[in-house]
Amino acid sequence: MDFELTKQQLKLKDSVRTFCEKEFDSKLALELDKNEVFPMELYRKAAKHGFSSRFIPEKYGGIGEGYLASCLAMEEMCRADSSLGLACMIGTFGSDLLLLKGTEEQKNIYLPHLCRGDSISAAAFTEPSRGTDISTVDTIAVKDGKEWVINGTKTLITNAPIADFFIVLCQTGSRELPRKSQSLFIVNKEANGLSVTKLSNKMGIRCVTTGEVSFKDVRVSEKSLLGKQGEGFSYSMEFFTISRTSIAAQAIGTAQGALEIAVNYAQKRESAGQPIIRFQQIGAKLAQVATEIEAARLLMYKAACSIDQNKVDPMLTSMAKLYASSVAVRAADAAIQTLGGYGYLGDYKVERAYRDARVTEIYEGTSEIQRLAILKQLLKSY
Ligand SMILES: Cc1cc2nc3c(=O)[nH]c(=O)nc-3n(C[C@H](O)[C@H](O)[C@H](O)COP(=O)(O)OP(=O)(O)OC[C@H]3O[C@@H](n4cnc5c(N)ncnc54)[C@H](O)[C@@H]3O)c2cc1C
Structure with missing residues (x-):
C-alpha cells in the first residue's frame, strides 16, 4: 500500500x-458572495487549464x-477559496452521467464544449x-411520435441560470413501478417552453448560481433520451x-483552508502576553481538526481510487x-472561534467558509441519507 500521490x-x-x-x-x-454572481471569466480560465x-x-x-485527479483539483481549489474554488469546478456538473450513459454522438456533441469551458x-x-x-417524480415525459413532451418543474438546480443544457429526470412510466419508471433526458x-428562475439568498456557495427550471410542453427528440428508457432512477x-x-x-x-487561516492567526494573535496557539484549548482544538481533516482526506482518496479502478464502493463514497x-x-466553526470576533466578520474568510461548508451536508444526498446508504451496505456485509 502506497499513501503517496504520484x-x-x-x-x-x-x-x-x-x-x-x-x-x-x-x-x-x-463582492461575488455579496451579490451572488457567478465568476464566468474566472471559470473559463480555469476550464482552459x-x-x-x-x-x-x-x-x-x-x-x-x-x-482522484478531479477530486484533488476540487480540494485544492476550495482550500484556496471555498466558493470561488467551487465555482471554478462546477461547470461540468452532471457530465459524469453523459460519460456513464451517453451515446458516442451525445458525448461528442456535449463534452468537448464543456471541457473547453464554453458550455455549462x-x-x-x-x-x-x-x-x-x-x-x-412529478416531471413527466410523454412520447408523441418521434418526440418526447416534458412538463414539470425542477428546483434547487445548480448552474440552472447559466446552464447551456440540462440532464433531467422525468417520469416516463407508471407510478406503480417506483425506481423502474423514469428516464433521463x-x-x-x-x-x-423551458424557463429558468434564479433562486437568491442562499446561505453559502453564493457565487455558484442555483435556480428553478420549468418545462411547459417542452419537445425533445428521441435522441435526447440518455441511456435506456425506464432506467433513469438507477x-x-x-x-x-x-x-x-x-x-x-x-x-x-474548505476545511483545510479554514484550518490554515486559524493556525496562522493563532500564532500571531496574542492574549495575556503570549500567542493564543499556546493556550491548550486553542492548540488542541486545531490539532483535533487537523486530524479529522487527514482522516477525511484518506477516506476520500480511497473512495476516488475505487472509482478509478472501476470498483466503485458505495459504502466508501x-x-x-x-x-x-x-x-x-x-x-x-473552530476557525471562527479561534479568530474570536474577527472570525465573525466576512473579511476573514472563515465566516464564509462556515456558510459554504454547510451545504455539503445537504446536497448530493443529505447526511441522513448517507447513513442509510452505509447501513444498507453494512446489512449486506454482516
Ligand atoms: C445549494 C444547493 C444546490 C443544489 N443543487 C442541486 C442540483 O444541481 N440538482 C438537483 O437535482 N438538486 C440539487 N439540490 C437539491 C438537494 O439535492 C436536495 O435539497 C437534497 O437532496 C434534499 O432534498 P430536500 O431538500 O427535498 O429535502 P427533503 O427530502 O424534504 O428532506 C428534508 C429532511 O428530511 C430528511 N429525510 C428525508 N428522507 C429521509 C429518510 N428516508 N430518512 C431520514 N431522513 C430523511 C433529510 O435528510 C432532510 O434532513 C441542491 C440543493 C442545494 C441547497
Whole structure:
C-alpha cells in the first residue's frame, strides 16, 4: 500500500495552487458572495487549464486523469477559496452521467464544449415536493411520435441560470413501478417552453448560481433520451454514488483552508502576553481538526481510487461524504472561534467558509441519507 500521490498528481495540485494564487482575489470573492454572481471569466480560465475536466477522457476534450485527479483539483481549489474554488469546478456538473450513459454522438456533441469551458451543464433531479425520495417524480415525459413532451418543474438546480443544457429526470412510466419508471433526458436551454428562475439568498456557495427550471410542453427528440428508457432512477443513483466523492473533496478543501487561516492567526494573535496557539484549548482544538481533516482526506482518496479502478464502493463514497462534510462544518466553526470576533466578520474568510461548508451536508444526498446508504451496505456485509 502506497499513501503517496504520484508525481503527476502532485504537479496537478501545484498547478491548481499557482492558478488560485494568481487568479483568486479576496475582494472579488467578497463582492461575488455579496451579490451572488457567478465568476464566468474566472471559470473559463480555469476550464482552459482542464481543472474541471480532469475526469473526462482526452478523446472528448478532457484531460483523462481520472476521478482522484478531479477530486484533488476540487480540494485544492476550495482550500484556496471555498466558493470561488467551487465555482471554478462546477461547470461540468452532471457530465459524469453523459460519460456513464451517453451515446458516442451525445458525448461528442456535449463534452468537448464543456471541457473547453464554453458550455455549462446542470443535472436536475430535485422538485418542489421531493428531493431525497426521487423514486417517482412529478416531471413527466410523454412520447408523441418521434418526440418526447416534458412538463414539470425542477428546483434547487445548480448552474440552472447559466446552464447551456440540462440532464433531467422525468417520469416516463407508471407510478406503480417506483425506481423502474423514469428516464433521463438532455434538454438544451433554447428548447421552447423551458424557463429558468434564479433562486437568491442562499446561505453559502453564493457565487455558484442555483435556480428553478420549468418545462411547459417542452419537445425533445428521441435522441435526447440518455441511456435506456425506464432506467433513469438507477442511473441517477449510480451518478450520486460517484459524484458525492467530489463533494467530500469540496468539504476537505474548505476545511483545510479554514484550518490554515486559524493556525496562522493563532500564532500571531496574542492574549495575556503570549500567542493564543499556546493556550491548550486553542492548540488542541486545531490539532483535533487537523486530524479529522487527514482522516477525511484518506477516506476520500480511497473512495476516488475505487472509482478509478472501476470498483466503485458505495459504502466508501457515502462514508467519505458523510464524514468530510461534518469535518468541514466543525473546522470552519473552530476557525471562527479561534479568530474570536474577527472570525465573525466576512473579511476573514472563515465566516464564509462556515456558510459554504454547510451545504455539503445537504446536497448530493443529505447526511441522513448517507447513513442509510452505509447501513444498507453494512446489512449486506454482516
Ligand atoms: C445549494 C444547493 C444546490 C443544489 N443543487 C442541486 C442540483 O444541481 N440538482 C438537483 O437535482 N438538486 C440539487 N439540490 C437539491 C438537494 O439535492 C436536495 O435539497 C437534497 O437532496 C434534499 O432534498 P430536500 O431538500 O427535498 O429535502 P427533503 O427530502 O424534504 O428532506 C428534508 C429532511 O428530511 C430528511 N429525510 C428525508 N428522507 C429521509 C429518510 N428516508 N430518512 C431520514 N431522513 C430523511 C433529510 O435528510 C432532510 O434532513 C441542491 C440543493 C442545494 C441547497
